[in-house]
Amino acid sequence: MRATSIIFKRELGAYLRSPIGWVVAAVLLLVDGILFQTQAMGDKHLSADVLRAFFIYSSVVVGIAAIALSIRLVAEERQTGSIVLLNTSPVRDVEVALGKFLAALAFLAIMIAMTFYMPLLIKINGKVSWAHVAVGYLGLILFGAASLSIGLFASALARHQLVAAVVGAALLASMGQLFPLADKLDAPLKGALGQLDVWWIHFQQGFASGIVNVKDIVYYLALTYFFMLLTVKTLEAKRWQ
Amino acid sequence: MIRVENLSKYYGGTRALGPVSFEIADGETVGFLGLNGAGKTTALRILACDLRPSAGSVSVDGIDAVASPHEVRKRIGFLPENPPVYADMTVRDYLRFAGSLRGMKRADLDKRMPEVLALTHLEDRQDHAITTLSHGFRQRVGVAQAIIHAPKLLILDEPTRGLDPVQIVEMRSLIRDLKQNHTVLISSHILPEISQTCDRLLVLGYGALIGSGTEAELSAAEAAAPRTEAEVAAEIRQIVVAIQPVTARAAVTAVLSKLDGVSAVAEPIEQAGALTFTLSCNRDIRAAVSRAIVNGGWDLVRLDYVHGELENTFIRLVSGGTDARN
Incomplete structure (x- = not known):
């Protein structure tokens, strides 16, 4: 896994050196702050409700940021031709995928951490538990990781970043609409499809409300693993074409 | 290795x-x-x-x-x-x-x-x-x-x-x-x-x-396939062409073809104001070629004996290949 560490450092450095990282971070914090002010604190009276609304709005912004951060990871390398260096080096595709994913996750986690002043304001001026704050952030990280893996998979599929963005956003948005879609169906499909939803069941009804369910954690880890596996298999297939 | x-x-x-x-x-x-x-x-x-x-x-x-x-x-x-x-x-x-x-x-x-x-x-x-x-x-x-x-x-x-x-x-x-x-x-x-x-x-x-x-x-x-290139001045070609355009080009070809040692004369190429004839031959016959051109009333502006040049090898090799990929 030495190569993973090398690639992790390069990719994290790339986010810090290039405008994309700073632009995404600035937009995330700006939009999150505006949503916090205008929506989360709108007509809510209970501070726990305000905190829950903050995590719900933040998760949407985190999902968009995750796609924006991940689409460049492989597609950009194909566009510029730098992927040849990785392809002709003695590194495994799983190391490449993991290094890139962890770098994007680290950067996303830093951005998420920078929103902490908002829950802190609620805590100071209201009555919420630290546990609720911690669970909400755990949910944001897990949801962000799953979204990143989807974006990374889209990036591995596409040659152009725009295509990767469209595919990644479409996948994430579709998976976030499985619960409303399942609601229109009959059992047993209703239950199964609903549980596959990436946001409503596992985040909105779980982490955002300060509730930790093992099944929610397992779901996000499994989803991330699944799309990482797809990414590795896609890289393997394209490397030796 | x-x-x-x-x-x-x-x-x-x-x-x-x-x-x-x-x-x-x-x-x-x-x-x-x-x-x-x-x-x-x-x-x-x-x-x-x-x-x-x-x-x-x-x-x-x-x-x-x-x-x-x-x-x-x-x-x-x-x-x-x-x-x-x-x-x-x-x-x-x-x-x-x-x-x-x-x-x-x-x-x-x-x-x-x-x-x-x-x-x-x-x-x-x-x-x-x-x-x-x-x-x-x-x-x-x-x-x-x-x-x-x-x-x-x-x-x-x-x-x-x-x-x-x-x-x-x-x-x-x-x-x-x-x-x-x-x-x-x-x-x-x-x-x-x-x-x-x-x-x-x-x-x-x-x-x-x-x-x-x-x-x-x-x-x-x-070197196994040497050739002589003869270039005839465009001015003469133009005069001849003015009178009998087809037979003039053919006349040069005919004269060169009759030379001893020439096995073939390729279709002449008009290039840089001159007609270039490429002769296939088994030895250096530049002297005979120059005499034939001058005696025919044409101006000889260039005469080369092409022997073992890498560039010619490359051109011959790539132009001799056939696209069998499809």
Whole structure:
């Protein structure tokens, strides 16, 4: 896994050196702050409700940021031709995928951490538990990781970043609409499809409300693993074409 | 060191390369010569383990490239047509990254870095972001990443592509320096580039290997089919054409065809204000040709005996090939 560490450092450095990282971070914090002010604190009276609304709005912004951060990871390398260096080096595709994913996750986690002043304001001026704050952030990280893996998979599929963005956003948005879609169906499909939803069941009804369910954690880890596996298999297939 | 047997590559139903077989010994500098689309890049990408062959085998130091690609990759440095650089990194950081990927330890990198920067003349640019470098310097960075881990085999795909004349001369000089420590494979469709830097040539045409050997060997092969080129002044041609345009051109051809030793006269080509006739012959008959032209009343402006020139060999080889890929 030495190569993973090398690639992790390069990719994290790339986010810090290039405008994309700073632009995404600035937009995330700006939009999150505006949503916090205008929506989360709108007509809510209970501070726990305000905190829950903050995590719900933040998760949407985190999902968009995750796609924006991940689409460049492989597609950009194909566009510029730098992927040849990785392809002709003695590194495994799983190391490449993991290094890139962890770098994007680290950067996303830093951005998420920078929103902490908002829950802190609620805590100071209201009555919420630290546990609720911690669970909400755990949910944001897990949801962000799953979204990143989807974006990374889209990036591995596409040659152009725009295509990767469209595919990644479409996948994430579709998976976030499985619960409303399942609601229109009959059992047993209703239950199964609903549980596959990436946001409503596992985040909105779980982490955002300060509730930790093992099944929610397992779901996000499994989803991330699944799309990482797809990414590795896609890289393997394209490397030796 | 490198053994290639019946190597082929298909893109869908289209054959891009092969089957080709050749061997390259340690320390050789071999040029892949061919027109655009001849299969040079495909061959080099397969040798660099960037592309999986459809059929056949490639082994480097006895290691099968398909079965153990990582082992082969450790032994290879590859510069593709476009240098695989990260524009946001500085030259030094990028080379450190490239070396680390190839398994180099920090101490080895610290030791190797000054050597590579000096060899590629990048000392003054080592702290510059690659995005600020010109195409020529980026190409040097591309070479530097290919040699940072001191590979035995260095593969350079069109290394002078897009460079200006001064940069081309500098790149040739760099390649000559690299020959001392590496087995080098270079591809190009520009003959002088190959002939000035390589010990041996592999000529590709339509995906097939249509010629192989040293420059002297290929030129010797050319000697088996010598030709005399005679150029007749355009002014005379124009006078003749004014009177009898068809028979004048035919008249010169007829006169040349009757000369002793001439086996064939190709269709004349109008070029640079003159008609060029190419005669196939088995010996130097320039004296007879000049007498025939002058006695015929035409002006002779050029007379060459073409014997063993590499460029003619290349043109003959590639124009003689047939596209059997489809």
